[in-house]
Amino acid sequence: MRTPGPCPIVDMRVTPVAMGDLPLLNAAGLHAPYALRTIVELVSAEGVVGVSEVPGSAATEAALESVRATVVDRDLFDAGRLLAAATEHLEATGASARRTHVLSALDVALLDLQGKMLGRPVCDLLGGAVRDRVPFAAYLFFKHRGAGGDLGFGVDAAARGWAAARQEAALDAEGIVAQARAMCREHGFRSLKLKGGILPPETEVDAIRALSAAFGSTVPLRFDPNAAWSYETAVRWGKEMEGLLEYYEDPVRGQEAMARLRADVRLPLATNMCTTAFEHLLESVRLHSEDVILADHHAWGGLRPCVELGRLCRTFGRGLSMHSNSHLGISLAAMAHLAAVVPNLTYDADTHYPWQSEELIAGGRLVFEDGALRVPRGPGLGVEIDRAALARLHENRVRCGLTRRDDEAEMRKVEPGWTFRPTRW
Amino acid sequence: MRTPGPCPIVDMRVTPVAMGDLPLLNAAGLHAPYALRTIVELVSAEGVVGVSEVPGSAATEAALESVRATVVDRDLFDAGRLLAAATEHLEATGASARRTHVLSALDVALLDLQGKMLGRPVCDLLGGAVRDRVPFAAYLFFKHRGAGGDLGFGVDAAARGWAAARQEAALDAEGIVAQARAMCREHGFRSLKLKGGILPPETEVDAIRALSAAFGSTVPLRFDPNAAWSYETAVRWGKEMEGLLEYYEDPVRGQEAMARLRADVRLPLATNMCTTAFEHLLESVRLHSEDVILADHHAWGGLRPCVELGRLCRTFGRGLSMHSNSHLGISLAAMAHLAAVVPNLTYDADTHYPWQSEELIAGGRLVFEDGALRVPRGPGLGVEIDRAALARLHENRVRCGLTRRDDEAEMRKVEPGWTFRPTRW
Numbered sequence: 001m002r003t004p005g006p007c008p009i010v011d012m013r014v015t016p017v018a019m020g021d022l023p024l025l026n027a028a029g030l031h032a033p034y035a036l037r038t039i040v041e042l043v044s045a046e047g048v049v050g051v052s053e054v055p056g057s058a059a060t061e062a063a064l065e066s067v068r069a070t071v072v073d074r075d076l077f078d079a080g081r082l083l084a085a086a087t088e089h090l091e092a093t094g095a096s097a098r099r100t101h102v103l104s105a106l107d108v109a110l111l112d113l114q115g116k117m118l119g120r121p122v123c124d125l126l127g128g129a130v131r132d133r134v135p136f137a138a139y140l141f142f143k144h145r146g147a148g149g150d151l152g153f154g155v156d157a158a159a160r161g162w163a164a165a166r167q168e169a170a171l172d173a174e175g176i177v178a179q180a181r182a183m184c185r186e187h188g189f190r191s192l193k194l195k196g197g198i199l200p201p202e203t204e205v206d207a208i209r210a211l212s213a214a215f216g217s218t219v220p221l222r223f224d225p226n227a228a229w230s231y232e233t234a235v236r237w238g239k240e241m242e243g244l245l246e247y248y249e250d251p252v253r254g255q256e257a258m259a260r261l262r263a264d265v266r267l268p269l270a271t272n273m274c275t276t277a278f279e280h281l282l283e284s285v286r287l288h289s290e291d292v293i294l295a296d297h298h299a300w301g302g303l304r305p306c307v308e309l310g311r312l313c314r315t316f317g318r319g320l321s322m323h324s325n326s327h328l329g330i331s332l333a334a335m336a337h338l339a340a341v342v343p344n345l346t347y348d349a350d351t352h353y354p355w356q357s358e359e360l361i362a363g364g365r366l367v368f369e370d371g372a373l374r375v376p377r378g379p380g381l382g383v384e385i386d387r388a389a390l391a392r393l394h395e396n397r398v399r400c401g402l403t404r405r406d407d408e409a410e411m412r413k414v415e416p417g418w419t420f421r422p423t424r425w
Numbered sequence: 426m427r428t429p430g431p432c433p434i435v436d437m438r439v440t441p442v443a444m445g446d447l448p449l450l451n452a453a454g455l456h457a458p459y460a461l462r463t464i465v466e467l468v469s470a471e472g473v474v475g476v477s478e479v480p481g482s483a484a485t486e487a488a489l490e491s492v493r494a495t496v497v498d499r500d501l502f503d504a505g506r507l508l509a510a511a512t513e514h515l516e517a518t519g520a521s522a523r524r525t526h527v528l529s530a531l532d533v534a535l536l537d538l539q540g541k542m543l544g545r546p547v548c549d550l551l552g553g554a555v556r557d558r559v560p561f562a563a564y565l566f567f568k569h570r571g572a573g574g575d576l577g578f579g580v581d582a583a584a585r586g587w588a589a590a591r592q593e594a595a596l597d598a599e600g601i602v603a604q605a606r607a608m609c610r611e612h613g614f615r616s617l618k619l620k621g622g623i624l625p626p627e628t629e630v631d632a633i634r635a636l637s638a639a640f641g642s643t644v645p646l647r648f649d650p651n652a653a654w655s656y657e658t659a660v661r662w663g664k665e666m667e668g669l670l671e672y673y674e675d676p677v678r679g680q681e682a683m684a685r686l687r688a689d690v691r692l693p694l695a696t697n698m699c700t701t702a703f704e705h706l707l708e709s710v711r712l713h714s715e716d717v718i719l720a721d722h723h724a725w726g727g728l729r730p731c732v733e734l735g736r737l738c739r740t741f742g743r744g745l746s747m748h749s750n751s752h753l754g755i756s757l758a759a760m761a762h763l764a765a766v767v768p769n770l771t772y773d774a775d776t777h778y779p780w781q782s783e784e785l786i787a788g789g790r791l792v793f794e795d796g797a798l799r800v801p802r803g804p805g806l807g808v809e810i811d812r813a814a815l816a817r818l819h820e821n822r823v824r825c826g827l828t829r830r831d832d833e834a835e836m837r838k839v840e841p842g843w844t845f846r847p848t849r850w
Contacts, residue, residue: 004544004804077545080553080766118543119429120502125550127729128505278740285710285741304552308736315703315737316710341505379429 007076007117011043014064016056017393018400019358021326022166023144027197027226028420029407030144034400035326035356039390040064040105042113044076050113051385053330054101054298058403063090063098064105071106076117079110083302100277100301107302108334108381115380122337122381126307129340133372137222137348138189139324139355140180140211142199144414145169162186166355172203173210180211183354189371191220191246191348197228201237201425212244220348224249227273228424231257238265246347247292247321250274253422255289268292272299272323278309285316292319292347295338298331299323303338310342321347328393329353329361332373333381340375358396360389432501432542436468439489441481442818443825444783446751447591448569452622452651453845454832455569459825460751460781464815465489465530467538469501475538476810478755479526479723483828488515488523489530496531501542504535508727525702525726532727533759533806540805547762547806551732554765558797562647562773563614564749564780565605565636567624569839570594587611591780597628598635605636608779614796616645616671616773622653626662626850637669645671645773652678652698653849656686663690671772672717672746675699678847680714693717697724697748703734710741717744717772720763723756724748728763735767746772753818754778754786757798758806765800783821785814 018034025031036056041049054060070085083103090099111122123129145168165182169175180192192211196204208223215221223241225234227250234251238261241248247270252261255274262269270292275284276299284290293313295306313320320342322335332353339345348371359365362384366373376382411418443459450456461481466474479485495510508528515524536547548554570593590607594600605617617636621629633648640646648666650659652675659676663686666673672695677686680699687694695717700709701724709715718738720731738745745767747760757778764770773796784790786808791798801807836843 004546004549004802077549078553079549080555080768082553084555084768114549118545120543121429124429124502124504124539128503128507130505130509278736281740282710282742285707305736308733311703311730311733312737312740315706317707343505343509377429 008045009042009072009074009076010045012068012071013041013043014061015039015041015390015394016058016061016397017360017390018056018397018402019326019328019356019393020396022355023414024141024195024355025143025198026141026195026407027228027424029409029411029418030414031326031407032402032405032410034396034402036397036402036405037328038064038105039330039360039385040109041385042071042076042109044113044117048113048116049385050076050109050111050116050380051330051383052105052108052112052334053328054105055325055405056397057405060098060101063095063102066090066093066095067102067106076110076113079107079114082110083107100299103301104298107304108297111303112380119379121375121377121379122303122334123340123375126303126337126341129375130343131340132375134336134339134375135191135348135372136189136351136368137191137193138180138183138187139350139352140176140183140192140194141170142176142195143170162354163357171199173207176207177210177214180215184371187354187368187371189348189368191222193222193224193350195224195226197225197424201229201233205237205240208241208244220246222246222249222270225251227251227253227422230423230425231261233425234261235264238267242266249294255280255283255287258289259287262288262291268319270294270319270321272296278305281312281316290318292321294321294323294350295345296323297334297338298325303334306338307342310344314344319347320345322349324350324352326352326356328356329359329366329383330381332366333376333383336373336375337381358393360386360393362386433470434467434497434499434501434538435470437493437496438466438468439486440464440466440815440819441483441486441822442785442815443481443822443827444751444753444781444818445821447780448839449566449620449780450568450623451566451620451832452653452849454834454836454843455839456751456832457827457830457835459821459827461822461827461830462753463489463530464755464785464810465534466810467496467501467534469538469542473538473541474810475501475534475536475541475805476755476808477530477533477537477759478753479530480750480830481822482830485523485526488520488527491515491518491520492527501535501538504532504539507535508532525724528726529723532729533722536728537805544804546800546802546804547728547759548765548800551728551762551766554800555768556765557800559761559764559800560773560797561614561776561793562616562618563605563608563612564775564777565601565608565617565619566595567601567620568595587779588782596624598632601632602635602639605640609796612779612793612796614773614793616647618647618649618775620649620651622650622849626654626658630662630665633666633669647671647674647695649674650676652676652847655848655850656682658850659686660689663692667691674719680705680708680712683714684712687713687716693744695719695744695746697721703730706737706741715743717746719746719748719775720770721748722759722763723750728759731763732767735769739769744772745770747774749775749777751777751781753781754784754791754808755806757791758801758808761798761800762806783818785811785818787811
C-alpha cells in the first residue's frame with residue numbers, strides 16, 4: 001500500500017495552435033483554412049505532463065493565463081479546490097464567459113496528469129469503462145472546393161480514397177453521398193450526420209433523402225440545421241424527414257420553440273444549442289425541450305461534469321450523444337474516455353477528426369477501426385505530445401494570425417456581403 | 426510514469442456484524458439492543474483489502490454472496506462493468522430490492538481498494554476535497570432507559586459525561602435538552618436534530634421549543650417525525666415551529682403531500698423518505714416536493730452516485746444534507762470523504778455514531794473535533810479493519826440471533842400490542 005505524498009504542479013504551459021482545415025459550410029459561415037485550438041500542459045515536480053485541448057482563441061488563452069496562480073504550486077490531486085478557485089477568479093475578473101473552456105482544459109489536464117502519476121487510464125479515474133470501443137459517426141458537410149485540391153467532379157469519391165475525396169466540393173445530394181461513401185469507406189463509420197442550415201432546405205433535405213436511399217435504414221442518419229430554420233420551415237421539412245432520422249438536431253432556436261416542435265414533428269429532437277449548461281436543465285425538464293442532449297466536455301466544463309450530465313440524462317429521460325468541433329487527438333482521446341464510462345452514451349459520437357490531417361500527439365493520428373476508436377489503455381488519456389509537432393502547429397497559429405474563429409468573415413471571402421442570420425430559412 | 430497492469434480481486438469477504446445499541450425511539454418502534462451491519466472486504470492479489478459497511482440483514486448478506494462471481498477475478502479498476510454486472514444479476518434473480526445496499530457495499534469497497542492500491546484517499550478519486558473537516562449534527566432521540574444504566578433522572582446529564590448520559594431515559598423536553606447538552610459537550614456538535622413521530626406532537630414540539638430556548642438561534646435545529654404525522658398535524662405543529670427549524674424533515678408521507686405542505690408551512694422541507702432514488706427526481710422537480718435532500722451513500726448505491734446526486738441538487742435547486750443509520754467507523758469515513766468533495770453538501774451531516782460504543786476499525790473509534798470529523802488523509806477511506814474487533818462484532822451478531830432490523834418487535838417488548846402505523850398522529 002502506497003502512502004499519499006505531496007504532488008505539486010510546477011508549471012502550466014498554454015500553447016495556441018492551429019491546424020489546416022477545409023472550407024466546410026455551416027450556419028455561421030465557412031471554416032477558415034485553419035482551425036484554432038489551445039493546448040494546456042500541467043507539469044508535475046517529477047516532470048510528468050498532463051495535457052488537454054480546448055477550442056482556441058486569444059480570449060481563452062488569456063483566461064487560462066489569468067488563472068495560473070490558482071494552478072501552479074497547488075497539489076495535482078487538489079482538483080476540487082483548484083477548479084473552485086479558478087471559477088471564482090474568472091467570475092471575479094468578469095471572464096466567466098470563458099469559464100467552461102478554462103475549467104475543461106484544467107479538468108482534463110488534471111485527470112491526464114493524475115492518471116499518468118498513478119499509472120491508470122482516465123476512464124478508471126472516472127468510475128471505470130463500460131465499453132472498450134467508442135463508435136463515432138461520419139460528420140458530413142456541404143463544402144466549397146478545397147484550397148489546392150483536384151475537384152474531381154464526376155469521379156467516384158469513395159474509389160479515390162478519403163484523402164482526395166475530402167478535397168472535393170459537396171454542394172448537393174450527389175456530392176454529400178460521395179463524401180459519405182468516401183468517409184465511411186476509409187473509417188468504417190456506421191452512422192451519418194449532415195450539418196445543414198446553410199443551403200436552401202430543399203437541397204439539404206434532398207441530401208438526407210439521397211443518403212437514406214444510398215445507405216438504407218440500418219445506417220442511422222442525423223441532420224443539424226443549427227437553428228437556422230424558422231419554425232414553419234422546421235415543421236414543413238421535418239415532416240418530410242419523419243422516419244428518416246435518428247434525430248433532428250437543433251432545427252429551431254431556444255427551448256420553447258424546440259418543445260413546441262416536439263409536438264408538431266414526429267422525430268426525436270437533439271440539442272447542443274438550447275440546453276447547453278446545467279443552468280438550462282430545469283427549463284429543459286419543465287418544457288421537455290429535447291429528447292437527446294449532446295454532451296461536449298469542452299463546453300460543459302470537463303469530463304467529470306459530463307459524467308454527471310450522463311446521470312442527469314438517465315434521471316430525466318434524455319438520450320445522450322456527443323458534440324464535436326474541429327479538434328486534435330487529445331480531445332478525441334478525452335471524448336473516448338468519457339464515452340467509455342457513461343453507460344447511457346449510446347449514440348455514435350460526432351467528430352470532425354477525419355477532416356483534419358495534422359496532429360500533435362506522438363505516433364501520429366489516432367485511427368478509427370470499423371468506425372470506432374479503441375479507448376486508449378495507457379496512463380492518463382493514453383496520448384503524449386510530440387513536441388516538434390506541437391511547435392509546428394504553434395507556428396501555424398502564429399503564421400495564420402487568427403485570434404478567434406470567425407466563419408462569417410471567411411464566408412465573405414467567397415460570398416462578399418454574406419452576413420450571419422440566426423434564422424436564415 | 427507507471428504503466429497500468431492487471432489488478433484482479435482475489436477474494437470477497439462478507440461478514441455480518443452487530444454492535445450494541447440503545448433503546449432509541451422512532452416512528453418504526455424501538456432500536457434493538459444490537460444494530461446490524463454488513464462488512465464487505467475486497468482483497469487484491471497483493472493482499473491489499475478494500476472495505477465497506479452497509480445496513481446489515483441476512484437478505485443483504487445473501488444478495489452480496491449471490492454476486493460473488495461478478496466480483497472475484499475481475500480487475501479492481503473495472504468498476505463500471507463490475508457494478509453493471511452486479512446490478513444485472515440482482516435484477517435477474519429478483520433481488521433488486523437489495524440493489525442499492527449491494528452496489529453501495531461494492532462501490533465503497535472498490536474505491537477504498539483502488540485508493541489503497543494507488544496511495545490516494547478516496548476523496549481524491551472522487552474529484553478532490555473542497556473541505557478538510559466535515560461537520561456533523563447531534564442526533565437526539567426520545568429513548569427508553571438503557572439496558573443496565575443508572576437512569577440518573579434529575580442529575581445534570583452534561584456534567585456526567587456523554588458515556589453516562591446516553592444511558593438515561595429522555596421522554597420529555599427536559600430529557601432531550603439534557604441529552605443535547607451532554608452530546609454537544611462531548612463532541613462539540615453545533616447543530617441539533619431531533620427524531621420525532623413517536624410521542625404525542627405536543628411533547629415533541631415542546632422539546633423543540635426547549636432546545637431552541639436552551640441553545641439559541643445560532644444552533645440550527647431540525648425535526649424529523651418520519652412521516653408519522655397526518656397532514657393536519659404537520660400543518661398545525663409545523664406552524665408552531667416556524668422560525669425555529671433549519672428544516673422540517675419528512676413531516677408527511679409522499680411527494681404530493683410534501684409539495685402541498687411546502688405551501689402551507691413556512692419551513693424548508695427535507696426528505697430521505699419521499700425522494701430517495703434517482704427515479705423519484707422527475708416527480709420531485711415537477712411537484713417541488715422538498716427543499717433539501719438527505720443523501721445516503723448506502724441508500725443511493727454508493728459514493729459516486731451521491732456525487733452525481735450533488736450535481737442534481739445544484740442543478741434543480743435542492744439543498745443537500747446527509748442521512749444516517751446506526752453505523753460504524755467505515756461508514757463514517759465514507760460519509761466524510763463524500764461530504765469532503767460535494768461542494769453543496771453544506772448542512773451538518775446526521776450521524777448515529779455517538780450512540781454506539783463498539784468499533785471494528787484499527788485504532789478505535791473516530792473522534793469528532795468541535796463537532797467535525799477531519800477527513801482521513803490515508804490511502805482509500807483511511808481506515809483499516811481490526812480483525813480481532815471484527816471477530817468480536819461478528820460474534821455479537823451470531824449471539825444476538827437477529828437477521829434484520831425490527832423496531833416494531835422490539836417496541837412490543839416494552840409496550841405489548843404496539844403496532845407500527847404509517848400515520849400515527
